[in-house]
Amino acid sequence: MAFTNKKIIAGNWKMNGLKRDSWQLINDLLSKYETPDEKHNFEMIVCPPSTLLSEVVSMTEGSPIRVGAQNCSDKLNGAYTGEISPVMIKDIGANFVILGHSERRSYFKESNADVASKAELAIEQGLTPIICIGETLEQKENGSALAVIEDQFMNSIPSNATTENVIVAYEPVWAIGTGRSATTQDIIDVITKIREVSEKKFGLRDVSVLYGGSVKSSNADEIFAISDVDGVLVGGASLKADEFWKIAEASEK
């Protein structure tokens, strides 16, 4: 079984947002739900910067909106100045953590092994990691994209992962923040590959797979028309309540 049967609409705020922005954004999103238990066919997850996690958890308590962090340590506690442990994230009341985002892989030199050890501890502590994988433009152009995806999947996903306790996000690096989303065929090719490798690793194809990279309300219909897409990981457009909500609604059409 996959993590959920609902579509996952996850927002990665990256290093954006001050207190007042998060109040506004979360209030605007909450006001889109007519009642707190209104039934939707999507699961909304917001991932603010760690300074706002506690704030956003309090604001969303008792609502359908769920909260995740954007990174965590691979250590439980100790002398690791500046790091945040998965047990601390769980303690705040968040339930998810984005790991292996391409920005962390490229700017902070995180390897597949680093991502796997963070994810292993996150799972042990009861968090659901959203593990990002994706090829660069150079890898796409030299024809190695599918091999890179296989390598990242096999080596970033830890041995205690199952299809029920992790979410995978396919985020082609060339589509992040560029306004250039992957084509339907690109997404189908890679997700087909991910399911193939998932079968190899877990004996199951149905791991939850999100697409991320320039998702907006204007291309959301096209992305959700791909039946194999289990949800989206949205950057820039998740900072605007109307846009983010429209993307979520597109998943229900």
Ligand code: 13P
């Ligand atoms: P954009 O939606 O801004 O392209 O960012 C995607 C992303 O990196 C989400 O994690």
